[in-house]
Amino acid sequence: MKRYDAVFLHPPAIYDFRERPTFPGPIAYTVTESTEQFIIPPIGMLSIAEYLDRHGYRVVVENIGERMVQDKNFDVEGHIKGIEGSVYAIDLHWCVHAQGAIELAKLCKRLHPDSVIVLGGLTATRFHEEIIRKYEFVDVVIRGEAEKTFLELMNALDRGQKNMSVGNATLRVNGRPVVGPSAAPSESIDEFDFTRLDLLVPKSILFSKSRPPYCAHWSIPVCRGCVENCVTCGGSAYACARLLGRSRPSFRRPERIMEDLERLAEQGVKAVFLFQDPRMGGKRYWESLLSTLRKNGLPIDHLTLELFRPADAEYVKALAGLGVSVTLTISPESGVDHVRMAHGRNYTNAELIKTIEVCQENRVPLLVFFMLALAEDNYDTVKETWKLWEKICMMDQEARSEEYPITVNYGFGPMILLDPGSLAFDNPSSYGYRMLSNTLEGHIKQMEQPSWHQWINYETKYLRRDEIAKLILDTVEYSISLREKYGIYDRTTAFVEKFCYVDLSRLIMKEVDKIAELKDEKEKDTRLRLLQDKVREYFTKLGERAHAL
The missing domain is CATH 3.80.30.20 (tm_1862 like domain)
Known part of the structure; x- marks a missing residue:
């Protein structure tokens, strides 16, 4: 089992997108590089990880979103279970990752109950008290800039302090959020390093x-x-x-x-x-x-x-x-x-x-x-x-x-x-x-x-x-x-994109709205899965027709 002091995890937008019927529609058209799961991690994750690494802590940045998109059989639970860490830190920088970040945090706490689960990023900062109040598996939210706060947190944990007062950190104490004092932002960002790609795994999307x-x-x-x-x-x-x-x-x-x-x-x-x-x-x-x-x-x-x-x-x-x-x-x-x-x-x-x-x-x-x-x-x-x-x-x-x-x-x-x-x-x-x-x-x-x-x-x-x-x-x-x-597009490309991102999206929207009116949750799920199967069948036929063109 791999052992780290801090394990940083970048989530997909929707944690269970491979299991549940999901229809991203035109979002997939406009974010081709990061995919509709937004798998490129925020730059700040690397600077935080490097800052801890520089101060002697063993760290890794795991792009779970990329692993899940690239390999449909990737076992998230088995992978995270095989990475032992004192702290698991999940980014909730962009709001689109809200569901994925919270579900990943829940999984980390279930697999590693004695670890400290940390969330950070702009969205986590905006909702820091709500996160601590509603999601008992999250122990700490780091607000705002995180490099120095994270180091302070790691040092406090090393000293065995559980209910510590850390600047820019919101913690749970006796079931309630305790908001630590606000720390001044760094006067200069020259002290941080945003280039340590060796800490990031995998990174095939960046080298594609x-x-x-x-x-x-x-x-x-x-x-x-x-x-x-x-x-x-x-x-x-x-x-x-x-x-x-x-x-x-x-x-x-x-x-x-x-x-x-x-x-x-x-x-x-x-x-x-x-x-x-x-x-x-x-x-x-x-x-x-x-x-x-x-x-x-x-x-x-x-x-x-x-x-x-x-x-x-x-x-x-x-x-x-x-x-x-x-x-x-x-x-x-x-x-x-x-x-x-x-x-x-x-x-x-x-x-x-x-x-x-x-x-x-x-x-x-x-x-x-x-x-x-x-x-x-x-x-x-x-x-x-x-x-x-x-x-x-x-x-x-x-x-x-x-x-x-x-x-x-x-x-x-x-x-x-x-x-x-x-x-x-x-x-x-x-x-x-x-x-x-x-x-x-x-x-x-x-x-x-x-x-x-x-x-x-x-x-x-x-x-x-x-x-x-x-x-x-x-x-x-x-x-x-x-x-x-x-x-800019040839006739075949235009035909394929109109079918995939416009015609099909319109049909899916109408069908999903009809399904949403059903009262029986099992029937809803069955109908959505049938719809997903039909969409996949359409894509297969589309590929054949595009090839003929």
Whole structure:
């Protein structure tokens, strides 16, 4: 049996997705890399594990979600039973993992009753008291930034302290949550290491050549914190202040980022996503960062960076001169100015178009990302967003060449879950939303429903949940047709994707809603399993028909 001091576990979104009938619908269309089980772990898991490892503790980061997706026969219970640890720590960073994280925590406690079960992450922080109060198998919730708190917890356990007072930790004492004092966030994130992929097992998804970006890849932060306040974001300035106690971002020194890239390259990583916009640190910071990268020479093949607002020619030209392939991403969320600005993105379509032109002039590909459905969205505003997508496709088609095959592209995703801890989650009526559930337990119950449209946790002043679901499918259908029109998809790909993600999803939604009206739970389960069998049969026939085309 393997023995560790701390075992970190990344869960799937839905723990028993292999046993229960589950219909992810268009979610599978928009998250192809991480899959609908969201199997890529948060970056912070590695920095926490490395921090403990550095201080002499034996640690491992187990990606249980990836193991379950990659191997349908993987025995979760047997695997975890064979890993002995004093502490089992499960990330509940993103709300989508609520059901998976809680079920995994329950399993760990059953298999290792004398161990300490810890949850952490932004979502766990937002619901820390509810978790300790309702889920007796969770012993500790670490709130906010966790590296130093986790070390303090491990040291206290080594001293035999059970009812210790640890900063940023909420514990159960006599059946009740006891909230430890809040600890100040780290002044500098330079002391943390986000590159220890050797601590992560497995990591085949990161080194896969069959999924985008088709090479070994990882992500590292420019900073921790944010200056923007997008109203549904759990990592906004508001959320960071409330959940992390961080009033301003801490930026990583350019020299440390260069070291990160070198360490990743030594491990075979070829592409890196440098997330958070360096321009938040001011011109002196981003100039220093790019100068350092350019002077030392990037040891990777591809670098992706974020734009939180439109970019000027000076910045894009500096990126183009880094000496490696660079891609930028920007997320206007909507193609309508007033919808975007109500969401917290304070720029216009004209500024966005100018950024596209600047990127094309400097041969820096740009991905423009949109989100459905926002507070001010309705059918008319979404159709206006579709028009902007077509303009983006036209701009790309006009600028393409053999050397520069993709100049600009768009992507989109349905919001589905409004982030806990965001401005809109905490004050929904002030921002045009209505929460269908505002507790962790409520979210888990929603995620245990069979179909994606039942997971949507909000409505807006213009759209009910069923209308949001319809709008999402209509948008997927439009996007597939648009990609076929501009040669991004061939006829076969468009046919397959429309059938899988639109036609089939519409049929499944109707059938699931009918089944939900049944009173007999056994009959419900039987009908859902029959539906799942039919869907699998459809996929088999689809494969045969696509092959014939």
